[in-house]
Amino acid sequence: xxxxxxxxxxENLAHCYGCGKNNTQGHQLKTYLExxxxxxxxxxxxxxxxxxxxxxxxxxxxxxxxHGTASAAAFACVAEGISLEQAQIPVRCVTGNxxxxxxxxxxxxxxxxxxGKLKHIEGRKITVEMTLSADNVVCATGEILAIKLRx
Amino acid sequence: xxxxxxxxxxENLAHCYGCGKNNTQGHQLKTYLExxxxxxxxxxxxxxxxxxxxxxxxxxxxxxxxHGTASAAAFACVAEGISLEQAQIPVRCVTGNxxxxxxxxxxxxxxxxxxGKLKHIEGRKITVEMTLSADNVVCATGEILAIKLRx
Numbered sequence: 177x178x179x180x181x182x183x184x185x186x187e188n189l190a191h192c193y194g195c196g197k198n199n200t201q202g203h204q205l206k207t208y209l210e211x212x213x214x215x216x217x218x219x220x221x222x223x224x225x226x227x228x229x230x231x232x233x234x235x236x237x238x239x240x241x242x243h244g245t246a247s248a249a250a251f252a253c254v255a256e257g258i259s260l261e262q263a264q265i266p267v268r269c270v271t272g273n274x275x276x277x278x279x280x281x282x283x284x285x286x287x288x289x290x291x292g293k294l295k296h297i298e299g300r301k302i303t304v305e306m307t308l309s310a311d312n313v314v315c316a317t318g319e320i321l322a323i324k325l326r327x
Numbered sequence: 328x329x330x331x332x333x334x335x336x337x338e339n340l341a342h343c344y345g346c347g348k349n350n351t352q353g354h355q356l357k358t359y360l361e362x363x364x365x366x367x368x369x370x371x372x373x374x375x376x377x378x379x380x381x382x383x384x385x386x387x388x389x390x391x392x393x394h395g396t397a398s399a400a401a402f403a404c405v406a407e408g409i410s411l412e413q414a415q416i417p418v419r420c421v422t423g424n425x426x427x428x429x430x431x432x433x434x435x436x437x438x439x440x441x442x443g444k445l446k447h448i449e450g451r452k453i454t455v456e457m458t459l460s461a462d463n464v465v466c467a468t469g470e471i472l473a474i475k476l477r478x
Contacts, residue, residue, distance in 0.1 A: 194383060228343075233392050234389025276426075
């Protein structure tokens with residue numbers, strides 16, 4: 177069974193509140209590489225309110241951030257010929273820039289689906305385009321410039 | 328004593344997880360207008376980790392989002408001659424676009440200071456520039472395009 181990208185991070189870099197398997201109080205977002213795209217699924221707790229009925233924008237930005245850095249790590253591995261079918265990858269990315277467009281209110285109580293595509297990769301800089309959808313409606317789009325940490 | 332901008336929001340629009348006074352489980356960020364700038368102060372709990380030792384980027388984006396919409400509401404009030412010295416303002420903004428540049432790792436255990444300046448206001452669209460600092464070092468900058476909700 178395929179492991180989520182975040183579960184392949186080096187143990188000492190797996191404490192992220194949004195997606196680290198070693199942060200038991202966090203969101204534990206899990207991202208998978210499927211073909212040439214990445215996917216995460218997340219159903220927010222109802223406390224994450226913006227305007228009542230809609231999901232808190234800060235959470236949406238958080239999900240896109242963690243989805244983006246995981247996607248960047250996966251795309252970097254693919255580019256470098258590093259297998260994702262192993263216990264750990266020697267790649268971890270951090271965010272240089274995150275840009276989020278809120279297109280429509282994100283309804284509460286729904287599973288959100290976040291998709292990522294590689295836009296550009298050059299050296300340690302990886303740009304990923306993302307969408308966040310509920311019920312097949314795109315509620316937010318995002319772009320991340322992720323930076324690969326030096327080993 | 329001056330009230331934070333978020334505490335002036337209409338009661339039915341004060342449930343935001345990041346800054347709503349009616350969301351008891353949330354961050355309850357408080358933003359103040361001081362002269363021509365806005366300021367919020369927030370010390371994140373240690374669970375909000377990114378790479379160990381640094382503050383979770385998703386929380387930084389969240390703080391900039393809530394600081395930005397509150398700043399936009401304040402700047403809109405000033406532009407329209409609406410006093411902030413009252414129990415409630417008839418203004419609430421939501422986020423159209425949020426752009427965050429992560430300039431340096433944000434250290435944990437420190438009070439973060441978020442500042443906002445009006446960049447542009449036209450009709451219902453308000454653009455605010457922001458900085459987030461720890462120990463007087465700018466760790467992140469941000470820009471928000473906020474949209475004023477119709478009454």
